[in-house]
Amino acid sequence: MNPLxxxxxLLLLITTAVAQNPTPxxxxxxxxxxxxxxxxxxLIVAHPDDETGVVPYLVLLIDQKKHVAVVYTTHGEAGHNxxxxxxxxxxxxxxEMELRHALASVGIDNxxxxxxxxxxxxxxxxxxxxxxxxQVEEELVRMxxxxxxxxxxxWMPGFFVGENHGDHQGAGVLATEAFDTAGDPTVFPAQLAGxxxxxxxxxxxxxxxxxxxxxxxxxxxDDIFKGTGPIYQTNGMAKALKIxxxxxxxxxxxxxxxxxxxxxxxxxxMDEKQVAEQEKxxxxxxxxxxxxxxxxxxxxxDVFEGITAKPIAFVPVAREAYAQPAAxxxxxxxxxxxxxxxxxxxxxxxxxxxxxPEIAIKRGATLTIPLELHNHNDxxxxxxxxxxxxxxxxxxxxxxxxxxxxQSDYYWQVLVDAPKPETKERQEIECTASAEGxxxxxxxxxxxxxNGGLPQN
Ligand SMILES: [Zn+2]
Numbered sequence: 001m002n003p004l005x006x007x008x009x010l011l012l013l014i015t016t017a018v019a020q021n022p023t024p025x026x027x028x029x030x031x032x033x034x035x036x037x038x039x040x041x042x043l044i045v046a047h048p049d050d051e052t053g054v055v056p057y058l059v060l061l062i063d064q065k066k067h068v069a070v071v072y073t074t075h076g077e078a079g080h081n082x083x084x085x086x087x088x089x090x091x092x093x094x095x096e097m098e099l100r101h102a103l104a105s106v107g108i109d110n111x112x113x114x115x116x117x118x119x120x121x122x123x124x125x126x127x128x129x130x131x132x133x134x135q136v137e138e139e140l141v142r143m144x145x146x147x148x149x150x151x152x153x154x155w156m157p158g159f160f161v162g163e164n165h166g167d168h169q170g171a172g173v174l175a176t177e178a179f180d181t182a183g184d185p186t187v188f189p190a191q192l193a194g195x196x197x198x199x200x201x202x203x204x205x206x207x208x209x210x211x212x213x214x215x216x217x218x219x220x221x222d223d224i225f226k227g228t229g230p231i232y233q234t235n236g237m238a239k240a241l242k243i244x245x246x247x248x249x250x251x252x253x254x255x256x257x258x259x260x261x262x263x264x265x266x267x268x269x270m271d272e273k274q275v276a277e278q279e280k281x282x283x284x285x286x287x288x289x290x291x292x293x294x295x296x297x298x299x300x301x302d303v304f305e306g307i308t309a310k311p312i313a314f315v316p317v318a319r320e321a322y323a324q325p326a327a328x329x330x331x332x333x334x335x336x337x338x339x340x341x342x343x344x345x346x347x348x349x350x351x352x353x354x355x356x357p358e359i360a361i362k363r364g365a366t367l368t369i370p371l372e373l374h375n376h377n378d379x380x381x382x383x384x385x386x387x388x389x390x391x392x393x394x395x396x397x398x399x400x401x402x403x404x405x406x407q408s409d410y411y412w413q414v415l416v417d418a419p420k421p422e423t424k425e426r427q428e429i430e431c432t433a434s435a436e437g438x439x440x441x442x443x444x445x446x447x448x449x450x451n452g453g454l455p456q457n
Contacts, residue, residue, distance in 0.1 A: 042149035047076030048099035069110035078118035082261035102255035127170035162220025183210030183314030214291035246283035330433035334370030375404035392419030
């Protein structure tokens with residue numbers, strides 16, 4: 001046999017043998033969700049430093065061997081920098097570093113930042129727009145599915161006289177959305193698809209997750225929040241840190257130097273006695289506002305009342321039907337109008353509410369009253385917008401007669417200028433809309449004038 005034929009025969013024998021005894025590819029291991037990520041409480045806030053008031057509670061939970069994680073929807077990059085010239089996205093990077101150092105100092109390592117941008121206004125709708133709402137919502141739902149929290153704690157959604165930061169409200173609004181949707185297999189389904197390639201880059205491989213309870217904390221010191229949720233004490237001694245719980249908030253705050261350098265330098269200059277005296281400012285009772293529970297428990301009962309280790313199934317929010325609005329109607333729009341729909345959509349209509357629309361603005365600033373005008377008649381209609389103003393206020397624009405086309409909806413705004421002199425009392429702005437001798441709407445906005453603070457828009 002010539003050598004070439006012999007070689008061919010040998011190769012044929014080898015390949016036949018291999019074909020008859022294929023080496024099985026190894027069975028990939030079955031992997032469960034990463035246990036390092038599973039938490040009992042997920043805190044969802046907007047900016048580095050928003051955690052300060054809740055840190056004592058998180059440290060309390062860590063002492064109880066519970067797991068906590070924090071998600072920030074922005075980097076807080078819109079503020080000033082007291083440490084250097086770094087601004088904008090670079091300031092955001094610095095604030096992320098400060099925050100990570102702060103939380104690591106009390107044992108909180110699982111911290112995530114989303115892609116929302118810091119929005120310095122009181123208008124929740126501007127924050128949502130600046131965050132490309134759907135994008136941050138998708139990121140937040142992913143974080144809930146990754147961390148599988150039993151409880152979500154977040155900023156109170158709502159429009160109140162207080163700091164009333166639109167981003168704080170935005171964190172609360174999207175956290176509520178994420179609570180209600182992360183368990184829904186039809187919401188962001190690519191997150192819930194198993195990998196189909198060895199190096200999968202599109203499908204997340206997560207599972208739906210239904211958190212059990214939702215709690216809020218307000219951006220306002222109003223009495224309406226008292227007794228609307230559980231309270232906890234911050235004067236106990238933290239086991240691992242060996243400092244009182246309230247002091248964990250005080251200590252983490254010291255890392256936010258870009259924001260509060262002078263104040264922090266004074267804090268750092270305090271001796272032990274002076275620090276102990278700070279309990280009057282930083283200590284006392286902490287509290288939350290009860291948002292919703294899918295496992296029972298009472299409004300003021302412990303956060304973990306009713307919670308067991310067993311996961312629960314997705315609970316869709318029951319929605320009421322909407323009534324048909326009057327054919328000719330005028331409503332307060334903007335953030336005030338949005339919240340009317342939001343609370344209903346999420347079944348949280350029993351949350352503490354302001355008595356009526358309210359806002360704090362800077363003395364001498366312009367107040368915007370956003371209106372929505374509807375004419376669902378087959379004929380054009382004339383309406384009249386009028387104002388009743390307290391002394392010192394002046395109308396800038398938006399009053400008089402308006403002609404609404406048949407079957408039309410419009411946005412409209414009335415602008416009024418606040419007086420500059422200081423006034424302690426709240427002031428009431430009354431805006432009325434009338435047509436054909438009848439009042440269609442009377443909108444009363446309670447306004448507090450202050451020396452500074454965030455603009456309305
Ligand atoms: Zn903030």
